[in-house]
Amino acid sequence: MFVDIKMPGLDGLEVLSRLRTLNETLPVVVVSAHATTSTALEAGKLGAFRFIEKPLSKDYVIDAIREGLELGNLRRENRQLRTALEAKYQIIGETASLKHVMEQVRRAAPTSATVLILGESGVGKELVARAIHRNSLREKERFIQVNCAAIPEELIESELFGHERGAFTGATEKQTGKFELADKGTIFLDEIGDMSPKTQAKVLRVLQEGEVERLGSARTIKVDVRVIGATNKDLEEEIAAGRFREDLYFRLSVIPITVAPLRERLEDIPLLVQHFVALFGKENNRRPARFTPGAIDALKQARWRGNIRELRNLVERLLIMSDRDVIEGDDVRSVVRTDARPAAASAETASVAAPSARPATLREFKEVSERAFLAEKLREFGWNISKTAEVIDTPRSNLYKKLEQYNIKQETDG
Numbered sequence: 576m577f578v579d580i581k582m583p584g585l586d587g588l589e590v591l592s593r594l595r596t597l598n599e600t601l602p603v604v605v606v607s608a609h610a611t612t613s614t615a616l617e618a619g620k621l622g623a624f625r626f627i628e629k630p631l632s633k634d635y636v637i638d639a640i641r642e643g644l645e646l647g648n649l650r651r652e653n654r655q656l657r658t659a660l661e662a663k664y665q666i667i668g669e670t671a672s673l674k675h676v677m678e679q680v681r682r683a684a685p686t687s688a689t690v691l692i693l694g695e696s697g698v699g700k701e702l703v704a705r706a707i708h709r710n711s712l713r714e715k716e717r718f719i720q721v722n723c724a725a726i727p728e729e730l731i732e733s734e735l736f737g738h739e740r741g742a743f744t745g746a747t748e749k750q751t752g753k754f755e756l757a758d759k760g761t762i763f764l765d766e767i768g769d770m771s772p773k774t775q776a777k778v779l780r781v782l783q784e785g786e787v788e789r790l791g792s793a794r795t796i797k798v799d800v801r802v803i804g805a806t807n808k809d810l811e812e813e814i815a816a817g818r819f820r821e822d823l824y825f826r827l828s829v830i831p832i833t834v835a836p837l838r839e840r841l842e843d844i845p846l847l848v849q850h851f852v853a854l855f856g857k858e859n860n861r862r863p864a865r866f867t868p869g870a871i872d873a874l875k876q877a878r879w880r881g882n883i884r885e886l887r888n889l890v891e892r893l894l895i896m897s898d899r900d901v902i903e904g905d906d907v908r909s910v911v912r913t914d915a916r917p918a919a920a921s922a923e924t925a926s927v928a929a930p931s932a933r934p935a936t937l938r939e940f941k942e943v944s945e946r947a948f949l950a951e952k953l954r955e956f957g958w959n960i961s962k963t964a965e966v967i968d969t970p971r972s973n974l975y976k977k978l979e980q981y982n983i984k985q986e987t988d989g
């Protein structure tokens with residue numbers, strides 16, 4: 576858009592400021608015969624990307640058009656990416672318990688207080704952590720996530736605090752730690768209940784002093800980091816068992832936020848399903864399928880040990896496996912283990928939804944077999960991840976990835 580400054584009724588600057596709420600991606604060039612530095616500055620502040628003086632030169636105008644078109648494309652692309660990202664991390668649900676969580680997020684976000692997010696696996700702890708960061712004053716800074724369970728014990732300290740070159744055998748390059756990377760931003764210590772006592776002591780120190788030391792260096796580095804921790808373990812139990820430091824627990828849980836398991840908020844299932852269907856539809860360029868009321872009812876019967884992650888995976892799977900655009904109760908019942916039919920999948924893995932029929936493709940066959948194998952081995956070694964990983968000769972991090980991928984969870988009851 577080309578806008579003049581002096582116009583009857585509404586002047587150019589006024590147009591600019593109204594336009595901003597109407598169409599934020601439209602590039603605007605201001606044109607004026609009465610150019611003063613202050614109007615030019617003002618126009619810039621209001622979002623115009625160019626200021627051209629009258630009389631107009633053809634070259635200037637063409638140049639502005641070219642730049643404007645490019646800028647418009649960039650802005651639109653940017654907005655699309657942002658909306659996609661927002662949809663990905665959107666927290667869906669209207670049950671009272673989730674609303675309470677959102678209220679806590681709203682209150683905690685603008686502060687720098689440490690937050691501890693508690694809840695079973697797959698309930699949305701990471702989403703909550705991201706929501707806190709997004710709504711904080713640190714929003715523009717980094718959000719650094721560290722999965723404390725997936726990093727081998729020997730590496731976690733150097734991951735978190737960094738190391739100097741030659742700090743230990745194999746430290747051929749210096750490495751900046753995650754705390755330093757997160758300076759001015761937020762660090763999300765996921766699975767914090769799995770941190771070793773030694774690392775816990777060091778993290779406690781960062782929380783107390785606001786400074787880190789790289790391995791192999793005596794220099795302390797000030798960091799301004801907001802810490803968010805999350806765990807699916809019962810930390811009080813871990814403390815009682817001597818596995819988690821009580822002082823660290825107190826430091827972390829300045830604001831504790833507990834996210835309820837899906838079985839306690841089944842009313843959110845329709846909304847969640849709708850959300851995931853739309854999300855996958857967009858991702859895969861497919862017409863969104865519809866879940867019948869019968870299908871939703873069937874979903875409400877399931878146990879959801881893997882919580883929302885399990886629901887999400889299941890919805891994705893139903894969409895991929897079905898070539899119709901309606902998903903019905905029977906479709907759901909064929910892949911989900913419900914309380915009504917507890918025996919349906921018991922021969923299979925832990926709380927994984929059993930495949931409906933025999934695998935149809937090589938890939939499905941491989942996945943089903945891999946999943947069954949992993950579950951069997953885990954059971955054999957008492958769900959000791961390190962031990963199992965060692966025996967089946969795969970890195971621990973890979974085993975964790977597989978557990979997540981196949982949504983394999985330890986059976987704790989029934």
Ligand SMILES: Nc1ncnc2c1ncn2[C@@H]1O[C@H](COP(=O)(O)OP(=O)(O)OP(=O)(O)O)[C@@H](O)[C@H]1O
Pocket residue numbers: 663664665666667668694695696697698699700701702703806807847850883884887
């Ligand atoms: N309220 C929600 N609305 C939409 N999606 C959700 C919601 N809660 C969780 N999800 C989705 O479910 C999946 C699991 O969520 P998330 O990774 O945050 O769980 P978690 O509690 O961190 O699990 P874990 O303890 O296993 O790490 C993600 O794909 C997330 O996007």
Ligand SMILES: [Mg+2]
Pocket residue numbers: 700701765
């Ligand atoms: Mg998580």
